[in-house]
Each structure stands twice: as C-alpha cells, then as structure tokens.
Amino acid sequence: MPKDVIKSADRVFGVLELFRDQQAPLTATEICKYLSYPKSSADALLKSLVSLGYLTLDSNTMRYFPSLRVTQLGEWLPRLLLGEGDTLSMLDELHKFTGETITLCMPNGLAMQFITVIPGTFPISLTIREGQTIPIFATAVGIAQLATRSTEDIQKLAQRANRRTTRTDERVDIDVLKAEIETARSNGYVEAYDRVLTDTGAIAMALPMSQLDRTLVVAVGGLSERIKTNRTQIIQKMRQAVWQLGHSEAS
Amino acid sequence: MPKDVIKSADRVFGVLELFRDQQAPLTATEICKYLSYPKSSADALLKSLVSLGYLTLDSNTMRYFPSLRVTQLGEWLPRLLLGEGDTLSMLDELHKFTGETITLCMPNGLAMQFITVIPGTFPISLTIREGQTIPIFATAVGIAQLATRSTEDIQKLAQRANRRTTRTDERVDIDVLKAEIETARSNGYVEAYDRVLTDTGAIAMALPMSQLDRTLVVAVGGLSERIKTNRTQIIQKMRQAVWQLGHSEAS
C-alpha cells in the first residue's frame, strides 16, 4: 500500500475493485483470501459497507455483492469528462488498427493518471497498469494535456513543480516546455520517444474538450522503433477517431 | 453516522456522494464545509483518495474531482442486475403515467434497499431517501422479491430472521408469509396498504430475472386511498413497462 494512505480507504476500494474484477457474489472468507485481510478486520469493514448501502448481503449464502449505489457514484462522470461519444469504442478501434497499447489518461496534480489501458497485441508491448501515474511535464500524454490549457496556467504549474522539487534534474525548463507546447498545438498531437519510459514511443492526442478543465488524452504507445515506423498511419487514424468522437450525436 | 460503521469508510463515500450531487470540482475547504469534517482529517483522506487514483487534484485551482476510475467501480453492475433494458427510462415512464413515487429496490440481508427514488408529484407523496432500507418480510417490495426465490430459501431466511429477533411482534409468521408469496406468484404483483409505512400504499413487481440471485423490484407508492383508487391502471401500466423491459434488445 502506498505510504500515507488511510488503511480503511485503501480497503474500501480494494473490496470494490475485487468485485469489479470477479463480477460474482463472494463470502467474507473469500474476500479475506483474495485481499489478505485479517478476518475480523474484513468483517467490520464489510458490515460497514453494507450499513452504508454500498454492499448487499445474501443472508442465506452469506455472500456479499455491490449494490447499484456504487454505479451511481460514478455514472455521471463520463458525460462531463468525455461528452456523449462512445470513447471505449474509439479506443477499441485504435487498438484494432494499430495493435499497440492504447491508453486513456486524465490529469491529476503534477501527473497524468492512466484510466483505461488496452494492452498491445505484440509480444513486445508497452505494459502499464490502470491507475498508475506518469509525470505531466516530460511525457507525450502530459504535453498533449498541457497544450489544452492557457500559457498562464502552464507557467503557474511549472513554477509550483519547481518549488516542490529539490533535484535539479527534475526541474522543468520552462523555455523547453513552451516550445513543446507550441509544437503540440501546431501539430494537434505529441510524439515522444525514449523519455520517461525506456524504449517506449507514444503518440498522444487530447480528446475534444470536456465540460470541465480536465481534458483527457488518448495515446498509442509501444516499442519506439515500431511507433516511429508507423507514425504516419497512427496519427492519421487517431485524428479520424478523435474527430469522429467530437462529432458524434447524443445516443 | 450509523453505529458500528468505520469512520473512514463512511467518509470515503461521503466525499464521492458530495461530488455526485455537486458535479463540479471542489476545494478541500469546500468539502470540509459541506461534510463538516475537521480540516486535517479531510486533507489526509483527500490525499489518500488521490494516491489511490479515485480523486484528481488540479494543482492550480487546488480543486478535487473524481477520476473515471470511480465510474469503473460500478459501471459493470447494471448489465448483471438489470440486463440490457433501459431501467431508468422505464421508471420515468411509470412516474409520468402515475405521478406517484417510483422506487427501485434490491435485496440486502433481511431488508430491501432503495436504490432509485423518483419523488411523487402530488403535494402528499411517499417520501423515501435513496439508500434507506425497509424490512423484507412485511412490505410489498419485500414480498415481491421473496416470491422470486425458492420456498426453501424463503423458509431458511424466515428462520434466520426469527432466530435473530427477540420481540414476538417482529417474528415472521411462516404460514402467513407462504400465503402472501402464493398470492404474489399468482398475481405477478404485490399490493400492500398501511403496513410498515403509515397511510402508505404500494404496488410492487419484480423485474425480469437478473443474472444473479438478486432480483430487483420496482414499486409505485403513495397515499393508500389514491393507490387503491388507481390500482387497476397502475398494475396494467407496470405489467406493460416491466414486460417491455424484459423484451428490449441489447442497445
């Protein structure tokens, strides 16, 4: 567990993630086994989740299962962040076309967070875990996201990042950043090779603006050489797919 | 806060519910105000949720907002519990037709839990809070749900409930219960007037079987006299709406 995370909070999501992955009712003992919790701790937590209405318990089988109130916590988000388009279909389309790892990210503090990852089909593919984060300043997805913001906002963020870090090699060179942003805005996409992730190339594009100042980014990533070789087709397909997303009607 | 609920668990959902209701980025101070948390407690929790990837932080505005990972926790549930039909539209349709309070419940232990509540349009309407629970044995929605289970399961549940209660007036009369189940199965709906809720009448129907043994129930509820007066039309409309739901194609 990451340091400085409240244990119960981590466990709440651990339980919900387990159900999301298993998609079946589970007993307390099964949940304990999967998540390596002490029995009485898990029991207290599960009872809390039932009292709060987020888990249901079948009193005959003693199996727990999430309630639809879990769905209600998050079902309102896609429309605000993604609009009416079918983003998942778009990601699948990119995946079918390229065979590479397709990712959807959203900005989070000084990082980009991977929301959705569709793994590449090649033996050598970019491997990223959903939920993982990556720096916002030195990556294709980060630059693509920053390019959607005002120059003023970007400058404030860079200054804040520089205040926070003590290591000189982590400092953001604002002039270099500005140039990259310019290129990104001009091209409508960002390419990055062998940067934060070794041997990895990525081409990133911002999605049509969300209703909030949290523009999401889609990226195609994989072995640098392969991405470079196919860059023209990848960029073309991404442009088409993102354009289509922005012009889909409410379904 | 309900007794015996872990404080942090309650607060995790409190934060997510706040965002679901507000649908806008919020600062830590705003969240503190809305939820009445001490600042340092809320800060620790918010930082945990960010570390876990469920909240995002805009470092310029210092505003938090949920990430799409919250959506992923619950978006898989409706298909398993409700099938492919558009249940919300069905509830809206019933609401337009009857003007009464429409509820969607799922079973939880020895109770039925209200997942969705569309308030009635009459000055005197049934008022129920989403998340609230009601006993499974003495209510229209409870009987409707139990009627979808085997006689054996129902008997075990009743015995378990009777073991648990000490009050004789709360004991389940298994013969009365069996008769009510019979009537429910025969009619395809359940009516109850002036039972657990004073002056309240309700007509309940089970939804087409979910893929799990957790059949949900829809109910029309309101002032007993009004429900009685309109019972024929209500039952007819509910039958039609529920049938249509069970025969909708994958969209």
Added chain:
DNA sequence: TTGTATATTTCATATATATGAATTACACTA
C-alpha cells in the same frame, strides 16, 4: 441427536487515525 469442520463473533491489546491548536506556505494587493 451428536460430532465435526468451518464460519462468525468477541475481546484485550497494539497500531492507526482524528482532532484542534499552532505553525508555515501561498496568493493577492498596496
């Protein structure tokens, strides 16, 4: 009905978290 195995609950204690006051950081204005 009795015995056995597994699940659930209880309890004393160790560890984690919550709290409010104090301190530090940051943004904005003059």
Added chain:
DNA sequence: TAGTGTAATTCATATATATGAAATATACAA
C-alpha cells in the same frame, strides 16, 4: 517588496481501528 488574509501542513494527544487468539454459532454428515 512588504503586509494581510486564507489555505495547507505539522504535531501532540485522544479516539478509532486492526489484529490474532479464543469462544460461539452454524451447517452438514453419520
């Protein structure tokens, strides 16, 4: 640049939670 107001962080202490062992409950088979 300096001052002010607000936000964020830190810290000592009180309270809540986690834990593992023990006790109790439940289900099932003989």
